[in-house]
Amino acid sequence: SKLPSVSSNIKKIVDPKFSLDNETLKEVMVKFEREIKKGLKRSTHSSAETKCFVTFVQDLPNGTERGKFLALDLGGTNFRVLLIHLKGEEDYEFQSKIFAIPQNIMTGLGVELFDHIAKCLAEFAIEMNIQHEVLPLGFTFSFPCRQNGLTEGLLIKWTKGFNCKGVVNQNVVELLEDALKRRNDIKILICAILNDTTGTLMSCAWKHHDCKIGVILGTGSNACYLERTTNAELFEKQNKFDDEKVVINTEWGAFGDFGSLDFITTCYDKEVDHHSLNPGNQIFEKMLSGMYLGELVRLVLVHLTSQGHLFNGQISKQLSTQHQFFTKFVSEIETEAEDSINVVRKVLIDLGINEPSDEDCVNVRYVCESVTRRSAHLVATALATLILRMGDPDITIGVDGSVYRHHPKFDDLMTKKVKELIPSNYRFKFVLSEDGSGRGAALVAAVASRQV
Ligand code: ADP
Known part of the structure; x- marks a missing residue:
């Protein structure tokens, strides 16, 4: 009918x-x-x-990026740590682990949040048996930030249920570096902080070299x-x-x-x-x-x-x-x-x-x-x-x-x-665009570490 x-x-x-x-x-x-x-x-x-906001990302991937990179993804539905191995044109492998962020940490002291992140990173590095390598890391931090460089992002305000004291107006890259120094058991080179749109653009640009917008x-x-x-x-x-x-x-x-x-x-x-x-x-x-x-x-x-x-x-x-x-x-x-x-x-x-x-x-x-x-x-x-x-x-x-x-x-x-x-x-x-927050972060790190 x-x-x-x-x-x-x-x-x-x-x-x-x-x-x-x-x-x-x-x-x-x-x-x-x-x-x-x-x-x-x-x-x-x-x-x-x-x-x-200026992201300070200037170079897009051209497909020749190779090597092992770490990525952190904070600000989506889960907190993730990823190890990404870029192996060839469009060929990559990754392993990742999701970690919980307890409620008391989400609304506690900033120092405790970053100590927690550093601990998860160290745990993951040991599990992946990469704790003795110095790997470049891209940090996808999807909160509004004012950047003054690729590795400097000042938090403007917390959103999405986070409210850690002592982080607003601070450089979150430095806070993470300090937490890593306090542990002293892993060596990581933080190459970039980015948000999910930049990750999406980079992730897509790896294969499509004319990608110029990330949504x-x-x-x-x-x-x-x-x-x-x-x-x-x-x-x-x-x-x-x-x-x-x-x-x-x-x-x-x-x-x-x-x-x-x-x-x-x-x-x-x-x-x-x-x-x-x-x-x-x-x-x-x-x-x-x-x-x-x-x-x-x-x-x-x-x-x-x-x-x-x-x-x-x-x-x-x-x-x-x-x-x-x-x-x-x-x-x-x-x-x-x-x-x-x-x-x-x-x-x-x-x-x-x-x-x-x-x-x-x-x-x-x-x-x-x-x-x-x-x-x-x-x-x-x-x-x-x-x-x-x-x-x-x-x-x-x-x-x-x-x-x-x-x-x-x-x-x-x-x-x-x-x-x-x-x-x-x-x-x-x-x-x-597949997994911008993970693969995109690794690619920003890869492109950035190309210059150092
Ligand atoms: P996030 O943006 O948090 O990283 P997602 O891209 O998965 O994560 O978006 C989650 C949003 O997508 C939620 O607001 C949800 O309502 C919406 N959503 C979930 N499933 C669907 C669907 N099948 N069609 C359209 N929207 C969806």
């Missing part, structure tokens, strides 16, 4: 809020470009939404790209050459924090922000990343139900509870074939809606599609801006994160929209 079509009542409410035409997206591009420029300039940096679409969202050093005013360097580049960490999640996106944010975006742990911060990120997509869908469903457009006007307890509509449900619902509604029906029943009608199911899927589409189009808009800014007619974009990895249509939606927003002589492609 044929499915009902999406109700016009639903479209009337959802479309004006979530479908952004190209004219509007081009306005977003202008504002994004303006914020990027402000972030790069000394005089406007502090008032910029996108801070555009994260996971819990949060961020991107880095290759900028001319002459444009990066905060990159202090004696002589800058015309063709010289440096990787810039845009921190684009904060785009909109001072009002740039007010002209497109919806009542649902405001509600997500209002009930978040960091109201007023990360506005762009809250419109599109994995931590918020499901919640946006849920808020739309609650609103539509209250207007009598869904579920006979009856919401369930689960659906009225914050965060109960997981982003992975959005992926699952949109993975199902157009002419079937078994997945969406099951999700709704599991969320306490007893007998969703066929029409409810079709409408809920439409809400998911609308929220996803806006998310992908906003990412595409920011990427189109960066592509035009770089002016390079042929690039690869490395992407990592569960939203990109698992959502069935995200790649396609982004690709089509970027194409519409840039001239047709520009070529670009998206590549899933």
Whole structure:
């Protein structure tokens, strides 16, 4: 039997809020470009939404990197130590171990955190039988940092449940070095501190030498790209050459924090922000990343139900509870074939809606599609801006994160929209970047130790 079509009542409410035409997206591009420029300039940096931190990474891997490297990954879901052996063009092996960070350490003294990290590193080195070698290490530290060099990162603020005393404004590389000195049983050369976007870019660039943008679409969202050093005013360097580049960490999640996106944010975006742990911060990120997509869908469903457009006007307890509509449900619902509604029906029943009608199911899927589409189009808009800014007619974009990895249509939606927003002589492609936080860190260390 044929499915009902999406109700016009639903479209009337959802479309004006979530479908952004190209004219509007081009306005977003202008504002994004303006914020990027402000972030790069000394005089406007502090008032910029996108801070555009200089990473001090200038050289990308060229595939000839070889040898054994260590990597630390702190700031994702797990704390990991990795040993990576780059063996040949695209050929590498790695071993890794996940260590717990006890709650009392996450919110204790900084010294104790770094002693703990050093201890895990030593344990791992002994287990791998490399304790007598001096291996270069790349430290993926995914918290906002102001860098003054490849091995100097001052923590700006803790996020994601960490709150260790005595670390804000300190150089975390030095804190780790001090902890290693206190132990005196392993020798390690810390070559670089980086965040996950730089790792993603490097990891992708190892194989795709024209990779010039790294994007994260996971819990949060961020991107880095290759900028001319002459444009990066905060990159202090004696002589800058015309063709010289440096990787810039845009921190684009904060785009909109001072009002740039007010002209497109919806009542649902405001509600997500209002009930978040960091109201007023990360506005762009809250419109599109994995931590918020499901919640946006849920808020739309609650609103539509209250207007009598869904579920006979009856919401369930689960659906009225914050965060109960997981982003992975959005992926699952949109993975199902157009002419079937078994997945969406099951999700709704599991969320306490007893007998969703066929029409409810079709409408809920439409809400998911609308929220996803806006998310992908906003990412595409920011990427189109960066592509035009770089002016390079042929690039690869490395992407990592569960939203990109698992959502069935995200790649396609982004690709089509970027194409519409840039001239047709520009070529670009998206590549899933494998393990940027691990392999990317090793590659930064490899490229950095090439020079010492
Ligand atoms: P992180 O960004 O923390 O390193 P991930 O890239 O795995 O880790 O992103 C986690 C986020 O991805 C969570 O917010 C979660 O809601 C979302 N997520 C998990 N599974 C899926 C999925 N199947 N489809 C879309 N998003 C997902």
